[in-house]
Amino acid sequence: MFNGGVIEEGAGGPGLGECLAGAVRTVWAKHDRATDGWLPLWRHMADSAAVAGLLWDRWLPRNVQALVAGPLPGGMEDARRLAVWCAAGHDVGKATPAFACQVDALADRMRAVGLDMPGPKQVGDDRRMAPHGLAGQLLIQEWLVERFGWPERATVQFAVVAGGHHGVPPGHGQILDLDHHPELLRTPGPSEPVWRRVQTELLDACADVYGVRDRLPHWQRVRLPQPVQVVLTALVVVADWIASNPDLFPYFPEEHPRGDAARVAAAWRGLRLPGPWSPAVPAGTAGEVFATRFDLPPGARVRPVQEEAVRLARSMLAPGLMVIEAPMGEGKTEAALAVAEIFAARSGAGGVFVALPTMATGSAMFPRLLDWLDRLPPDGLDDTTPEGRERSVLLAHSKAALNEPYADLLRAGRHTIAAVDQFGDEDQLRPSDDVRSAPAELVAHQWLRGRKKGLLASFAVGTIDQLLMAGLKSRHLALRHLAFAGKVVVIDEAHAYDAWMNTYLDRVLAWLGAYRVPVVVLSATLPAARRRELAQAYAGGTRDDAEGYAVLAEAGGYPLLTAVAPGTDPEIAVPAASGRRTEVRLERLDDDLDVLADRLEAELAGGGCALVVRNTVDRVLEAAEHLRARFGEKAVTVAHARFLDLDRAGKDARLLELFGPPGEDGTPPQRPQRRHIVVASQVAEQSLDVDFDLLVSDLCPVDLLLQRMGRLHRHRRSDRPARLRAARCLVTGVDWTATPAPLPVSGSRRVYGEYLLLRSLAVLEPHFADTPDAGVVVRLPEDISPLVQRAYGSEPQGPAAWAEAVAEARRAHEAHRARQRHGADVFRLDRVRRAGRPLVGWIDAGVGDADDTRAGRAQVRDGQESLEVLVVRRRADGTLTTVPWLGQGLGGLELPTDAVPSPRAARAVAASGLRLPYHFSYPRVLNRAIEELEEWCVPAWQAKECHWLAGELILALDDGPGGDCQTRLAGFQLRYNPHDGLRVIRDGTERQGDG
Structure with missing residues (x-):
């Protein structure tokens, strides 16, 4: 039970160490090769149980506690006892020859008391069949059957917590393999009964000290839901990791003058693990x-x-x-x-x-x-x-x-x-008084x-x-x-x-x-x-x-x-609308850059700010170059996803500064005094609270087009030019004259698929006007849901002449979605199984240690890895610096190749990350790019103290013409400048890019 930050191992009874004597005290759990220090197994089991109790009392949220308590007859008291007992027994599999033989000196101590075992070379690769988690699971199952008469099937749902405490619950094949090699659990011959006695003593002591012996007969009828098995496993993992930290639980002689409780209390104070949030339901309206x-x-x-x-x-x-x-x-x-x-x-x-x-x-x-x-x-x-x-x-x-x-x-x-x-003064571990x-x-x-x-x-x-x-x-x-x-x-x-x-x-x-x-x-x-x-x-x-x-x-x-x-x-x-309302007039615009420039010149003749959204980065850059030739460099801003991290953050901040909402004190944004055009990719669709007078957008699915329209007349302003006081969206990126149906440009078809584009165009048809005074306006928010539901519904939409083209596009769309679902299913977790079904094989055939890696992110997104690099500048003499244009004094910092860069320079490089576009996602190109980038690996930057750069891929850009930096990678020419971001060119022709 918990008492003022100290775990009491029983209700005033003896601790785990006091219940054990003889051979069992020689079994080891931890060994430090540097100091030759070691930790007895019983000590680590007691530490883990103590930590689990503290985690339960001081860290685990109430809803998780209630989840565990739900299927247990004794409710919350049973749940806490079960969690602590699982933590206590999780490493019992270390009391086996397969584990204990690894350190000769410690194995010899065990041999001296009758726990005979072969050496690691004699065991050989067979040891791999008996990882100590799986060994512990089988020992616990056997113990429950022999000591308490449990049916074997009922044991697995509890014992699998020990089996999975190293991250992967065992599979059925692993269990079967170990069943065929009992010598890995107990050495055959005279020492076998000694091994059995030691294993039983450990499990008996855990049952007695942690108060579950009387509960086990009641639990054998319990069917633990899989979610309960999962959170118990995870809680044991956390307890094990904490108890395995030698800074918190140092190796020491078994006797301790102030007792086990002081050891645990000191560790908990040193950890300072914040407790869970525990709010009350807020009162008031x-x-x-x-x-x-x-x-x-x-x-x-x-x-x-x-x-x-x-x-x-x-x-x-x-x-x-x-x-x-x-x-x-x-x-x-x-x-x-x-x-x-x-x-x-x-x-x-x-x-x-x-x-x-x-x-x-x-x-x-x-x-x-x-x-x-x-x-x-x-x-x-x-x-x-x-x-x-x-x-x-x-x-x-x-x-x-x-x-x-x-x-x-x-x-x-x-x-x-x-x-x-x-042994120190507890007051020394208390926090200082200068807390917030x-x-x-x-x-x-x-x-x-x-x-x-x-x-x-x-x-x-x-x-x-x-x-x-x-x-x-x-x-x-x-x-x-x-x-x-x-x-x-x-x-x-x-x-x-x-x-x-x-x-x-x-x-x-x-x-x-x-x-x-x-x-x-x-x-x-x-x-x-x-x-x-x-x-x-x-x-x-x-x-x-x-x-x-x-x-x-x-x-x-x-x-x-x-x-x-x-x-x-x-x-x-269905709550009432807030009263905020915008009416947007839709017009078609031919997909021609001269037409675009002419129209913007007419619309912005009296000033104002326009947002032009393109569906690919290459269309962004193409349009921006053309518009700068007409309106001047300073009148056109580019925004897309192919910028260095710091450059993109600066772009977003600048857009909010110019086109965002008023400040907290009501100060209006510093909008350009004359006309200004922002040419952006899909980065302008979401999470940027910006306001423009006019929108020009490539055709995209209607829900995304409505998101883009949300950037029109977003804030109440009285200074809009007279011509732009009515919100208008000009839709382009379409060959309007194509038959039998309008044809979106190829880049848009590649990004969104033709079917969704045609469905969206069909539901928008009644809203298009040939002149600003004709057509039916799109009313925001009233028309948002009807337009989305019609576009994504199953009812036919659009003119009859489009039917064949739409049907063909639909077949391709459904085939693509089926391929996506099938691809995602390969490594997708199974559905929640019935209560009592153990987690054995839960993540078999998985992706391994994916987590927040390129491979992990690619698996849950689109099945293709995206390549991320850190960008530096390479001078003509081969020396390296941070890219020169970075603000805050971070540009042009020296980057030595024979030593670790300064922390400031290393952080500047880390902030110069760039995610390469889809061209580098194809396996052949991806592998070639990685090989070329690894050739430029700087060994000095792989040092542990260079955590910003170690393990990262570095892309070195050379100074090029017109202020661009450039290099070649995997058959592509890369050009970068802080105004336009990255261009990707192959064989003299630019390729369609991503958003």
């Missing part, structure tokens, strides 16, 4: 909640969709899935955070994860999350301890350390978990860093990949599941994902539903069929009645809120 949680502009009022979201979150039978569909700029993010607070209070979730489409949108969201966290009230944690004051936070993507708010937290939270003085007086200290906790542990932080913002990888068969998947099981999950821009990604998302939602994880999904343009799929995926583990969800595909109204609670019919709410 929605307006009062929003006023205290968010930095609202003066005079701002809560919007109807926000008010309804709060009401629904409070009134649902139980927290579940909420889908919020509302126009751009309606405050969906704030609504989601308000709902997350209510859901967390009602469910016991201990944190929030916000998933966004890209690293850029994730980085933009992170400061907003921090601001919200700073405004939350105290939540009842014990603020006399460090972990009581702190909330752990994470920015979960590969460029997180370059985000300034997160980097500040990393620097503030940087402390070494030093060796703990177990905010409701909670936000920390990027040192121990919770890295790919494996990071998501265990209470609050996290990351790319959607991080969530989708919860559906990817990969090593240590249980840790990722535990991370999400204890949080409210917010999924933004749900319309932005293709069939491949949705295949993973649906499976992840099924598991989240099984964990009873509250989920909030946000979208401005969600097709009704997709709404139904999301709801059914989430409820699939608890409800088989698909007919109850038919209403979701038929629901009308916009904005629209959908709520799905376990065991209940879906609930739909």
